Amino acid sequence: MRRLACLTNAALFTFALAAGSMGAQQAGTPASGVLLEVRGEGIQPLTFTAESFAALPHQTLKARAHDGKEAEYQGVTLAAILARAGAPMGAQLKGKAMDRYLVVEASDGYRAVYALTELDSGFTDRVILLADRRDGKPLSSHEGPLQVIVPGEKKHARWVRQVVRLVVGRAA
Numbered sequence: 220m221r222r223l224a225c226l227t228n229a230a231l232f233t234f235a236l237a238a239g240s241m242g243a244q245q246a247g248t249p250a251s252g253v254l255l256e257v258r259g260e261g262i263q264p265l266t267f268t269a270e271s272f273a274a275l276p277h278q279t280l281k282a283r284a285h286d287g288k289e290a291e292y293q294g295v296t297l298a299a300i301l302a303r304a305g306a307p308m309g310a311q312l313k314g315k316a317m318d319r320y321l322v323v324e325a326s327d328g329y330r331a332v333y334a335l336t337e338l339d340s341g342f343t344d345r346v347i348l349l350a351d352r353r354d355g356k357p358l359s360s361h362e363g364p365l366q367v368i369v370p371g372e373k374k375h376a377r378w379v380r381q382v383v384r385l386v387v388g389r390a391a
């Protein structure tokens with residue numbers, strides 16, 4: 220009996236450790252096999268693997284990278300990903316939803332904020348992409364596997380590299 224209790228404690232301890240490391244993963248890299256997580260206030264959490272991300276409808280656009288080169292990027296619009304998670308986009312992006320924003324998080328902890336209105340084609344013609352390819356090739360390990368592409372932005376600080384998570388929030 221004591222032995223069983225001991226085993227149970229060991230099992231609980233292992234579980235606690237696993238839960239603890241899962242907590243750490245929330246802030247850093249997602250679970251193995253997960254390419255991208257989407258979560259936040261009032262939305263349906265989603266996870267994408269490399270395969271399920273590749274299966275999303277992709278678009279191509281040209282933009283000048285931080286290295287000064289004009290490149291052709293392929294990827295999925297942030298708007299399409301957020302719409303899939305049920306974030307207010309399109310016809311729902313109005314009135315009380317004007318306080319909503321997106322935080323893009325990278326594996327190194329880097330983060331950048333976008334207003335949802337910056338991503339929506341009802342507000343702007345600029346398309347912001349979550350790219351997985353540059354000039355037909357997968358992104359480098361420095362840039363990818365996923366990078367935000369923000370055409371026409373004068374600085375590249377919001378071109379988040381190594382994106383792992385999209386978090387939708389509401390201004391406090």
Ligand SMILES: Nc1nc2c(c(=O)[nH]1)N[C@H]1C(S)=C(S)[C@@H](COP(=O)(O)O)O[C@H]1N2
Nearest residue numbers: 285325326327329375376377378379380381
């Ligand atoms: N993950 C991540 N993305 C990032 C950054 C960063 O530190 N980490 N720096 C940003 C800034 S400030 C710039 S200017 C560009 C730099 O891109 P580069 O390292 O490809 O030149 O990436 C942006 N994206």
Ligand SMILES: [Mo]
Nearest residue numbers: 374375376377
């Ligand atoms: Mo920068």
